[in-house]
Amino acid sequence: MSEVLVSMKDIEKTFPGVHALSQCKFELNAGEVHGLIGENGAGKSTLMKILTGVYSKDSGHIYYKGEEVDITTPKMAQNMGISIIHQELNLMPHLTVAQNIFIGREPRIKNINFLLNEKEINEKARQELEKLNLKIDPKTKASNLTVAKQQMVEITKALSYNSEVLIMDEPTAALTESEIEELFRIIHNLRNKGVGIVYISHRMDELKKICDRVTVMRDGCYVDTVLMKDVTIDQIISMMVGRTIYESKPEINKNDSAEVVLEVKNLNRGKVLKNINFNLKKGEILGFAGLMGAGRTETARAIFGADKTDSCEIFINGQQINIKSPEDAVKNGIGYLSEDRKRYGIAIGLDIETNVVMASFKKFLSFLGWVKTKKTQAAAEGCVESLKIKTPGIKQKLKNLSGGNQQKVVISKWLTRNCNILIFDEPTRGIDVGAKSEIYKLLNDLARQGKSIIMISSELPEILRMSHRVIVMCEGCITGELDINEANQENIMKLATRRGA
Amino acid sequence: MSTKTKPGKVIFNNDAAQKLMAFAALIALFIIFSLASPNFFKFDNIVSIVLATCVNGVLALGITIVLLTGGIDLSIGTSLTFSAVIAGVCIVNLHLPVFVGILIGVGTGALCGCINGIIISKMKLPAFIATLGMQMVLKGLSLVISGTKPIYFNDVKVFREIAMGSILGKIIPGFEIPNSVLIFAAVSIIAGLIITKTIVGRYGCAIGSNEEATRLSGVNVDAWKIAIYSICGVFSGLAGILMASRLNSAQPALGAGYETEAIAAAVIGGTSMSGGEGTIMGTIIGAFIISVLTNGLRILSVPQEWQTVVTGVIVIAAVYMDILRRRKK
Numbered sequence: 001m002s003e004v005l006v007s008m009k010d011i012e013k014t015f016p017g018v019h020a021l022s023q024c025k026f027e028l029n030a031g032e033v034h035g036l037i038g039e040n041g042a043g044k045s046t047l048m049k050i051l052t053g054v055y056s057k058d059s060g061h062i063y064y065k066g067e068e069v070d071i072t073t074p075k076m077a078q079n080m081g082i083s084i085i086h087q088e089l090n091l092m093p094h095l096t097v098a099q100n101i102f103i104g105r106e107p108r109i110k111n112i113n114f115l116l117n118e119k120e121i122n123e124k125a126r127q128e129l130e131k132l133n134l135k136i137d138p139k140t141k142a143s144n145l146t147v148a149k150q151q152m153v154e155i156t157k158a159l160s161y162n163s164e165v166l167i168m169d170e171p172t173a174a175l176t177e178s179e180i181e182e183l184f185r186i187i188h189n190l191r192n193k194g195v196g197i198v199y200i201s202h203r204m205d206e207l208k209k210i211c212d213r214v215t216v217m218r219d220g221c222y223v224d225t226v227l228m229k230d231v232t233i234d235q236i237i238s239m240m241v242g243r244t245i246y247e248s249k250p251e252i253n254k255n256d257s258a259e260v261v262l263e264v265k266n267l268n269r270g271k272v273l274k275n276i277n278f279n280l281k282k283g284e285i286l287g288f289a290g291l292m293g294a295g296r297t298e299t300a301r302a303i304f305g306a307d308k309t310d311s312c313e314i315f316i317n318g319q320q321i322n323i324k325s326p327e328d329a330v331k332n333g334i335g336y337l338s339e340d341r342k343r344y345g346i347a348i349g350l351d352i353e354t355n356v357v358m359a360s361f362k363k364f365l366s367f368l369g370w371v372k373t374k375k376t377q378a379a380a381e382g383c384v385e386s387l388k389i390k391t392p393g394i395k396q397k398l399k400n401l402s403g404g405n406q407q408k409v410v411i412s413k414w415l416t417r418n419c420n421i422l423i424f425d426e427p428t429r430g431i432d433v434g435a436k437s438e439i440y441k442l443l444n445d446l447a448r449q450g451k452s453i454i455m456i457s458s459e460l461p462e463i464l465r466m467s468h469r470v471i472v473m474c475e476g477c478i479t480g481e482l483d484i485n486e487a488n489q490e491n492i493m494k495l496a497t498r499r500g501a
Numbered sequence: 502m503s504t505k506t507k508p509g510k511v512i513f514n515n516d517a518a519q520k521l522m523a524f525a526a527l528i529a530l531f532i533i534f535s536l537a538s539p540n541f542f543k544f545d546n547i548v549s550i551v552l553a554t555c556v557n558g559v560l561a562l563g564i565t566i567v568l569l570t571g572g573i574d575l576s577i578g579t580s581l582t583f584s585a586v587i588a589g590v591c592i593v594n595l596h597l598p599v600f601v602g603i604l605i606g607v608g609t610g611a612l613c614g615c616i617n618g619i620i621i622s623k624m625k626l627p628a629f630i631a632t633l634g635m636q637m638v639l640k641g642l643s644l645v646i647s648g649t650k651p652i653y654f655n656d657v658k659v660f661r662e663i664a665m666g667s668i669l670g671k672i673i674p675g676f677e678i679p680n681s682v683l684i685f686a687a688v689s690i691i692a693g694l695i696i697t698k699t700i701v702g703r704y705g706c707a708i709g710s711n712e713e714a715t716r717l718s719g720v721n722v723d724a725w726k727i728a729i730y731s732i733c734g735v736f737s738g739l740a741g742i743l744m745a746s747r748l749n750s751a752q753p754a755l756g757a758g759y760e761t762e763a764i765a766a767a768v769i770g771g772t773s774m775s776g777g778e779g780t781i782m783g784t785i786i787g788a789f790i791i792s793v794l795t796n797g798l799r800i801l802s803v804p805q806e807w808q809t810v811v812t813g814v815i816v817i818a819a820v821y822m823d824i825l826r827r828r829k830k
Contacts (some may be wrong), residue, residue: 075719088719090714090717091714093710094709095710103703112700115700116699116703118698
């Protein structure tokens with residue numbers, strides 16, 4: 001039996017109005033990868049922020065290497081050997097890799113405490129990067145690195161504290177398949193060296209692959225800790241949500257004969273998009289698969305008029321139209337649901353009603369420019385009902401809704417605008433398992449009602465489950481189109497990595 | 502998402518591009534004005550340009566360090582006035598030794614900066630509001646303490662020597678470069694070292710780049726912010742002394758509005774208002790661009806009102822160039 005590194009007991013934490021953690025416990029051994037899992041808001045990140053001194057606990061006990069400790073600042077946690085890589089990347093983009101790694105504890109020129117020893121900073125950083133076999137120049141500015149490389153730098157930084165506990169909060173959210181493999185290689189090495197690793201993720205397949213044990217949390221409470229090899233993914237999911245969700249095969253309605261509603265021809269944009277041609281049929285869900293940076297979001301933004309293109313011909317119902325701006329796109333019934341909901345999709349400080357009518361205010365204006373509040377209320381209430389948005393009322397601010405319900409509000413917005421073509425960019429990113437299947441059901445319903453949907457997704461199971469047809473992109477080109485009957489993970493991945501096609 | 506730079510391919514991609522562009526603009530201005538007027542490119546005129554740059558230059562050096570953190574200090578102009586008035590009161594009214602008066606003056610600037618820092622980091626006021634308030638407080642205090650009248654240093658001959666005397670001229674006869682130019686040069690070097698070689702500059706840049714990440718790395722962000730605003734205050738105090746010495750008086754009504762010119766100098770020199778980016782060399786070039794412009798336009802008999810208009814246009818153009826550069830990235 002390996003040594004217990006960290007043990008947290010009876011942890012309580014209350015934020016104003018929210019009982020975030022109640023009677024939580026957690027245990028981490030040396031040399032294990034311990035998955036921490038739960039729906040959004042289950043308290044995973046809060047628990048780990050308490051362990052690393054970002055938040056202070058209200059009550060409870062933390063034992064580190066057998067001794068009770070009181071961790072009050074991030075620096076204290078680091079000095080003890082507990083490091084965390086936060087969900088959002090936490091690098092200083094204007095500083096170099098080396099400066100980022102040694103921020104807060106830069107080597108100084110001897111005897112003069114405020115003079116930096118840049119040479120030593122670079123040299124030490126080089127050594128730390130080498131330990132992980134990373135080929136990154138310590139003098140590169142962090143902003144010039146890819147997201148994956150930035151993540152590697154964060155890991156290097158965390159480990160350079162000689163950490164014995166490394167907490168990773170959703171480390172793979174922004175990584176491609178090959179980069180995830182690289183990350184897993186590093187995690188394996190660390191585990192063999194005896195580092196205890198906490199791995200927070202939503203991605204079940206990853207947890208299954210990498211974790212030794214897994215602790216499940218629900219609504220701020222501890223549910224159970226189990227050995228990964230003893231449980232199935234479905235069992236974990238039912239522990240998370242407190243009920244069993246059937247991973248039902250979706251019914252896909254055939255629509256071979258359906259008419260083409262959108263046709264894109266000869267779409268080019270510098271090196272980002274090269275000769276994109278495809279069509280979308282009525283009532284169809286068209287999946288866009290590919291790795292990060294393959295050009296899927298860029299394609300969507302080009303169609304939506306958000307980015308300038310070198311050339312692009314768009315036909316809607318056979319008529320060529322000119323889309324120069326998002327305004328033109330919306331007029332032609334195209335709605336775009338961004339992957340970054342909070343930044344581009346919703347006004348988080350406003351209520352449901354305002355968000356729902358936001359894209360179609362003209363419909364609700366009277367002759368003199370008054371807003372017809374009765375009509376807007378009716379529209380919002382209609383959406384809440386038909387999309388089953390969980391909320392106490394239409395005056396609820398969006399920041400108080402869960403990710404899944406926020407997503408439904410965005411969908412409502414475009415439905416209210418009478419959009420017939422909906423582009424969903426990563427519709428289930430950051431949404432927990434329970435809400436995911438609701439979003440899936442909603443997409444199927446929309447398609448059945450005759451809406452045409454483009455769904456961009458990085459999760460292959462999602463693509464395979466939802467799409468009628470799959471288009472695969474790689475490095476700005478369409479590398480293949482597959483009917484759902486012939487598509488599987490293998491042939492999609494093959495197309496998605498067909499470089500230089 | 503990847504933003505790989507391809508050096509050499511697009512000149513705008515280079516980090517030094519803005520600085521080079523600013524420098525090229527400065528040279529261009531020199532050439533244009535030299536061609537336009539025979540009086541421009543003369544030793545005396547060049548000296549007067551440099552002399553005119555000193556006060557704004559020192560002020561701009563201080564604000565550059567603050568801008569680096571993503572903050573702003575709108576009180577540097579009136580802090581300059583207040584420091585000068587306090588030094589004046591100490592030296593003229595209280596008959597303290599000049600040296601002590603100067604120290605107290607500069608210390609006053611540091612104290613104002615320190616208070617700014619505390620309000621911003623501990624009381625969590627936005628820097629814009631905090632220093633706007635401080636600007637008004639110091640403007641009022643300067644008038645109150647001086648009784649709204651200028652304080653003249655006529656009895657203290659040595660005071661004027663600080664800025665306008667020439668130690669260099671005594672060592673090398675005929676090379677009468679005023680002391681304030683030497684002081685500006687020395688202070689520039691110090692500011693340069695602070696930004697590139699010391700922990701203050703590193704943390705300032707880190708805070709401007711990603712404040713939360715810096716905090717989570719175990720850096721005491723609040724303390725460093727206070728230190729940085731205090732340092733900016735020292736520069737304002739020093740600028741106040743230089744100004745008073747040059748005018749041979751502490752003018753309580755002067756100084757408001759100086760902050761805009763200092764911020765303009767930093768921004769023209771490539772300092773980013775959102776923090777994380779900025780160089781001392783750039784700021785110095787920016788300060789010179791402003792004073793060359795002012796001087797040149799005056800020699801060409803352009804009315805002063807128009808000089809201000811031109812400076813404003815230059816600021817907008819400089820920042821727009823910067824935005825274009827970033828977009829290319």
